[in-house]
Amino acid sequence: MLKSKTFLKKTRAGGVMKVVREHYLRDDIGCGAAGCAACSGAQEGPALEPQPRDPASSLCPLPHYLLPDTNVLLHQIDVLEDPAIRNVIVLQTVLHEVRNRSAPVYKRIRDVASHQEKHFYTFTNEHHRETYVEQEKGENANDRNDRAIRVAVKWYNEHLKKLSEDSQLQVIFITNDRKNKEKAIEEGIPAFTCEEYVKSLTANPELIDRLACLSEEGKEIESGRIIFSEHLPLSKLQQGIKSGAYLQGTFRASRENYLEATVWVHGDDEENKEIILQGLKNLNRAIHEDIVAVELLPKSLWVAPSSVVLHDEGPTEEDAEREEEKENLLKTKAVNESMLKPTGRVVGIIKRNWRPYCGMLSRSDIKESRRHLFTPADKRIPRIRIETRQASALEGRRIIVAVDGWPKNSRYPNGHFVRNLGDAGDKETETEVLLLEHDVPHQAFSQAVLSFLPKMPWSITENDMKNREDLRHLCVCSVDPPGCTDIDDALHCRELKNGNLEVGVHIADVSHFIRPGNALDQESARRGTTVYLCEKRIDMVPELLSSNLCSLRCNVDRLAFSCIWEMNHKAEILKTRFTKSVINSKASLTYAEAQMRIDSATMNDDITTSLRGLNRLAKILKKQRIEKGALTLSSPEVRFHMDSETHDPIDLQTKELRETNSMVEEFMLLANISVAKKIHEEFSEHALLRKHPAPPPSNYEILVKAAKSKNLEIRTDTAKSLADSLDKAECPAFPYLNTLLRILATRCMMQAVYFCSGMDNDFHHYGLASPIYTHFTSPIRRYADIIVHRLLAVAIGADSTYPELTDKHKLADICKNLNFRHKMAQYAQRASVAFHTQLFFKSKGIVSEDAYILFVRKNAIVVLIPKYGLEGTVFFDEKDKSKPRLTYDDEIPSLKIEDTVFHIFDKVKVKIMLDSSNLQHQKIRMSLVEPQIPGISTDISDMDMSEPERKKKKYGK
Amino acid sequence: MAGLELLSDQGYRVDGRRAGELRKIQARMGVFAQADGSAYIEQGNTKALAVVYGPHEIRGSRARALPDRALVNCQYSSATFSTGERKRRPHGDRKSCEMGLQLRQTFEAAILTQLHPRSQIDIYVQVLQADGGTYSACVNAATLAVLDAGIPMRDFVCACSAGFVDGTALADLSHVEEAAGGPQLALALLPASGQIALLEMDARLHEDHLERVLETASRAARDVHTLLDRVVRQHVCEASLLLGD
């Protein structure tokens, strides 16, 4: 059956266009109920249970299916995701509306629907002959959709009656729209609001907590007094932005001060790039990361950024006067004109960027209260008011809360409880928290993703050998850290008949398994990188690939992408070629094992000879590279020894570097450079490359000054001179100084980033002193390498291309995501190290260790403890202590405390202990032991346990 | 705003069809008495008219005549009102020329041209409304018109387009689906022998998927054949009824 849809559409040019679209109506769309005879011919499999034995509802005791409308889906997705809610019919009309209004919710609903045990069914009502509804004259699209939904519910109820003689099966319409509900009931459709229904589920009282509390007028507990000014509607905001009355920007809350925020204005206007907002009223309910419209205040009201640290720690319901008092605290700071910054206020929200937040519950002082404040772990997020009956159960737990809204008469936003992660301080829980807070995708791979994995048992077929060289005869081996299961590189070296050397780098052929565009590819692209935490690895690709099929383990045939050079004995490249290959690694070695073979006088087998050849060439390559000005910087990398049973860290150990580490590294660099040249040659516009910009000279200031204080000269005009002067900066009496200088130099560097060659013209990699660079050697754990593999495969004719690969805007988007994911992975990793360091010191108690000063600040020194590779800050103006005399000199730089002067690189002794006074933000605290300053430093002998205990008491109050 | 979802999780396309389904096809033969053969076809909202003259003597320069077979001359045009946006298309613009050329290639492969050496066959096709798959509609209309003219052909030429969305091959793309910018393929098939008269592809498609898309297109082309065959038989019936009277 055919319906023609005709509508008018405005074209981009402004003209009006008549669009005629066909709309087919079908009679073969099933209702989704298992065992329905009428629909047995339908193509969709049954999804709904024939006899739903769902949570008994006191409102509708008969078996029933639920049919929610669009708003319920949009706002109560947390409820629908609960395992207790099953047998839900999602209409196509509803799904379409959700898709247009919220991409994240749309994704979630699709995920839910894909779980069979949830029994969700999507009914294509718009194409069903009996449920299609035409828009009537004078009816707007929303009303039509509401009517379409009601028609579908009605159809269902009639249809289900035919199921059997005594069928009592019902479909219940869930809507929060009062008018729609009334209409439905008039038409004889059983309808409830989401709240009514959830509250009727007596067996699942905990579900009520997950209800989003939507602001309905009069529901507020506040006195109804309006705290904030109204947000302007979007159309007004857009007008204002166009006319220049308002500015659009990203709202960035301050970590230090809950009454202050900045707005980064989008656009190239240099002036007003950053606008300061101060005070609750001016912040006007914007939350970190929201896109907002701001209005600039007159110059007379401009303020300077305050340096006050203020955390929102008041009682549950703060009165506005205290608030004003605090705000005045910010203003009274008299400052000179030049410090004043453009200041503004939020007039409206263009786009909310809320996400579920991790944090902890601060229980209300009133014992029976069901309203409690939730304190997010991220200090930039305001506290959120939630309603829960399980407050006592949630106390001390890490939980997730979603924001529902922020009415103008409420001091805090309203939200609802989503999930309990577990006990705070518990390892699993904290790991989950840091993954969530750093937006690291870490869910198990979905069925859709896994469906694209090769079927086991897997073997290499004839087809796989197309365009592939058989290199199984070569003596290839891999060298990795101990316990490595995702081996993505292997090497070989052999002498050729002409006396030259052939060196091969063989990389796992991941792009053979991950085909462009499928779910597996999309998921890997989204993850961007494998994230390594202290004792957990979050894979970018499913384990079957990462630890098995793609891992170049020894004595199995594996597909590889090989980069093979012919070199002379001076490590000069004579020929380079790339080929897809199949290899059979002869040994998987650790760095130590490889080193032992090289050093051994008795071993002379093929593998050892190959390793020696590689090692010799690597040394030459490294020398050449350093001569060109590549930097060798150092960062104290910490690794934990884990107790094999409890998995608690028992000892910290800084990573040891062997010759073989740098051997492998050297060839990886060489392969990456060779590949970068090749793909850029072939695709000048769409090569995915990696660059490392030279830091601006000002970045080096601190390094130069610090060296100068030790009578050393560091030159920073070029990378080469920096590298040279770092080499020369030796102090015989102080051997660790050189390492410290290199650590400092690392801090001056810029971030290396991925980019698309067609979008940029500066390719230089500063740190490696290479004019061009990319990532080719770790496709198992970096998505960038997969793209590079695809480009290279096309360049050598080993694989076919696809449109997105040669679309530079798509590539630029991929780069943007990869750079974000890499940054987040790095932060997550640091957070994980920090957490394990805390665990370590918790078990270790209070210790004191030698440390070196890395930086001096106005009120603190930052020290590095080489033994643990641990960095920390020693504060001198703590809250509950008397303030010492502090004199800070920016020039040297130095900090004078009472009569003692501290410089960078001074050796000190510090006491390390775990500060658990704030359960949510435990931290390592350091205090000075030596040199002794009366009243400041703590004596080891009186290492009192009293302090942490007193803190505890305070907390318990 | 999110773009259109071309294929829902339930397997329905924007207009309610499933992946392999054709749009509704309606066709009539012999719509013009003056021409030797003519046909009108509707494939969904794409509407095309084809008129055939010939075989007749070469018009214009005799030098164009081919000693061993007939010359097939194809001209394509589209009505100014055929698309949503009204655009003036001068006669003989690049797109029309290309389409004419493609049609010519297609029909040279199908018409038994060696039966009429040194003569000419003219095929004129006009698209009255374009809603995706114009080439296919033109070929299908022209096939009917050539049959109507009684010009011997090896077989029907049946054309259909196919595209590729989210790992699924879609048959007979509508304008919305074409405009989404994915790969699309136009196939003209001689169904009895399975020979391909013309295969054309826009945008890049991964080699791995080609077979599937091609398979979908040819299955769709065979479906078109079934429908066209029915139209022809009905037309012959009607004609013989008239003659019989």
Ligand SMILES: [Zn+2]
């Ligand atoms: Zn049914």
